[in-house]
Amino acid sequence: MNRVVIVIxxxxxxxxxxxxxxxxxxxxxxxxxxxxxHAGVFPSTTRTSAASIATGCLPARHGLLGNTMxxxxxxxxxxxxxxxxxxRDRLHRATGRTLHAPTLAERLDRVGETAIAFxxxxxxxxxxxDPDGYGWVYNPAGSYGPGRRPLPAENGLxxxxxxxxxxxxxxxxxxxxxxxxxxxxxxxxxxxPDYTGHHTRLGSPEHRRAITSADGNVRRVADTVATLDPSxxxxxxxxxxDHGMETVDETIDLDKLLVEAGxxxxxxSSEVVVAPNGTAALLYxxxxxxxxxxxxxxxxxxxxxxxxxFAGDGLAEIGLPTKRALQIAVTxxxxxxxxxxxxxxxxxxxxxxxxxxxxTGFGQHGGLGSHEQRPFLFATGGGFTPGTxxxxxxxxxxxxTALRHLGLDTAGMDGRPLPxxxxxxx
Ligand SMILES: [Zn+2]
Numbered sequence: 001m002n003r004v005v006i007v008i009x010x011x012x013x014x015x016x017x018x019x020x021x022x023x024x025x026x027x028x029x030x031x032x033x034x035x036x037x038h039a040g041v042f043p044s045t046t047r048t049s050a051a052s053i054a055t056g057c058l059p060a061r062h063g064l065l066g067n068t069m070x071x072x073x074x075x076x077x078x079x080x081x082x083x084x085x086x087x088r089d090r091l092h093r094a095t096g097r098t099l100h101a102p103t104l105a106e107r108l109d110r111v112g113e114t115a116i117a118f119x120x121x122x123x124x125x126x127x128x129x130d131p132d133g134y135g136w137v138y139n140p141a142g143s144y145g146p147g148r149r150p151l152p153a154e155n156g157l158x159x160x161x162x163x164x165x166x167x168x169x170x171x172x173x174x175x176x177x178x179x180x181x182x183x184x185x186x187x188x189x190x191x192x193p194d195y196t197g198h199h200t201r202l203g204s205p206e207h208r209r210a211i212t213s214a215d216g217n218v219r220r221v222a223d224t225v226a227t228l229d230p231s232x233x234x235x236x237x238x239x240x241x242d243h244g245m246e247t248v249d250e251t252i253d254l255d256k257l258l259v260e261a262g263x264x265x266x267x268x269s270s271e272v273v274v275a276p277n278g279t280a281a282l283l284y285x286x287x288x289x290x291x292x293x294x295x296x297x298x299x300x301x302x303x304x305x306x307x308x309x310f311a312g313d314g315l316a317e318i319g320l321p322t323k324r325a326l327q328i329a330v331t332x333x334x335x336x337x338x339x340x341x342x343x344x345x346x347x348x349x350x351x352x353x354x355x356x357x358x359x360t361g362f363g364q365h366g367g368l369g370s371h372e373q374r375p376f377l378f379a380t381g382g383g384f385t386p387g388t389x390x391x392x393x394x395x396x397x398x399x400x401t402a403l404r405h406l407g408l409d410t411a412g413m414d415g416r417p418l419p420x421x422x423x424x425x426x
Contacts, residue, residue: 002139004402006179006187006238007221009194009214010046010121011194011365014376021208028222028239031386032378035393035418040373042244043067043277043366046125046194047082049242049395054129055101056413059320061343063100064128065326066277067366068354070284076270077284077325081354083122085141088131099129099181104185104399105135111408113184117196118157118173120165120191128382129187161191163213170217174224184406190214192330197363198244204342227369227383236382236405238398241375245363246279246347247339252305252332253351254281261299263292272296276350278366293327300330305348307331307367334369345371387422
C-alpha cells in the first residue's frame with residue numbers, strides 16, 4: 001500500500017539551503033520536484049502553519065489564528081499562548097471545539113488508516129496536528145495515542161529542542177515509525193533551524209550549524225525511505241519548512257501605544273486585546289461591530305512601524321475569518337537590509353508580554369515579509385517528476401497531495417493536490 005513521509009525543518013528559508021550549510025538538501029533538491037513559488041500562511045507562525053498543513057485549510061477555515069490567540073473564558077478576552085500544553089483543552093472548553101476542519105489524521109482514521117507525528121517544537125504546534133486524537137502525536141511535553149490516550153513516559157519523546165533532540169527523534173522515527181510501524185502517513189517536525197534562529201543571528205556560525213543539523217536529519221530519513229522503497233513508487237516523500245525568518249529590528253509595545261492613544265484602558269484590559277505574533281499582531285475586540293475597531297484601524301494607519309493593516313472584511317484577503325472577535329491584523333514594516341552575516345531582510349516585531357525577552361538582531365517570523373513567507377518544498381516519489389515547478393503552492397497543498405497519493409478524497413480543503421510535472425513538461 002502507498003505511504004507518505006513528511007519532514008518539516010522549522011523556519012528553514014529557501015535561500016539558506018546552500019551547498020556549504022545544507023549539502024544533502026542541495027543535492028536532494030536537484031533530484032526532486034522543487035516548488036519555487038511555495039508560500040506560507042498568515043500569520044507565518046509555527047502553530048498556525050501546523051494546523052494549515054494538517055487540515056489543508058487556511059486559518060479562516062481551521063480557526064487556529066496564531067502562536068497567541070485571545071480567548072474569552074468567562075471574564076473577557078485574554079491573550080494566551082497557543083504553545084502551552086493546556087491551550088488545546090482551554091480552547092475546547094471556551095469554544096466547544098478545537099480545529100474547525102478535519103485533520104489528515106481524522107481523514108485517515110475514517111478509512112482505517114493511521115497517522116503518526118513526531119514533533120520537537122512547542123506542545124501547541126504538535127497537538128494541533130491532530131488535536132482530537134485520531135492518530136499518534138509525540139512531543140516532549142506529552143505524547144498521545146488514538147483517543148488522546150496519554151502514553152506512558154517511557155514510550156514518550158524525552159528529548160530537548162536543538163540538534164541532539166532532533167537527531168534522537170529522527171533516529172527513532174526512522175527505526176520505529178518508518179521501518180516497524182509503517183503508518184500511511186508519518187510526519188517528523190524538527191526544531192532546527194528555528195530553535196537556534198530565535199536566539200542567534202541568521203547566518204551566524206551557530207545558525208549555520210543548526211541548518212546543517214536539519215540537513216543531516218533529512219538525509220537520515222531520505223536514506224531510510226530509499227531503503228524501504230528503492231523505486232519511489234509507493235512512498236511519497238515531502239520535505240519542506242513551515243516559514244522562513246526575518247531579522248528583528250525594533251520591538252514595538254503596541255499595548256502601551258494603544259493606552260497612550262486613549263484606545264485601551266490598561267495594558268491588560270479586554271476591550272481591545274493584542275495577540276502578538278512576532279512580525280505581526282492580531283487585534284481582538286470585545287465588541288467586534290463597535291466604533292473602537294475603526295478608531296484603532298485609523299490609529300494604525302498613522303504609525304510608521306506598520307507594514308500593512310487588514311480590518312473587517314479585508315481579513316479575508318490574508319486567509320483570516322471576518323466575523324469573529326478578531327477584527328484587525330497588522331504586519332510590521334519589513335525592509336531588505338542585510339544583517340552582519342549578509343542575510344537579507346529585517347522586520348520590526350510586536351512586544352510579547354507572555355515572553356518579554358529582547359530578540360533584537362535575532363530571527364523572527366509571523367508576518368508577510370518576503371523571507372518569512374518563503375518556506376521550501378521538495379517532493380520525490382509518488383509520481384513526481386524532478387524539476388523546478390513555478391506553479392504557486394502553499395502549506396495547504398501538502399495534505400491534499402498526501403491524500404491523492406493514498407487514493408483518498410481531497411474535497412473540503414482550501415489547498416489542492418500539487419501538479420506532478422513541471423509546467424511545459426509532458
Ligand atoms: Zn515554525
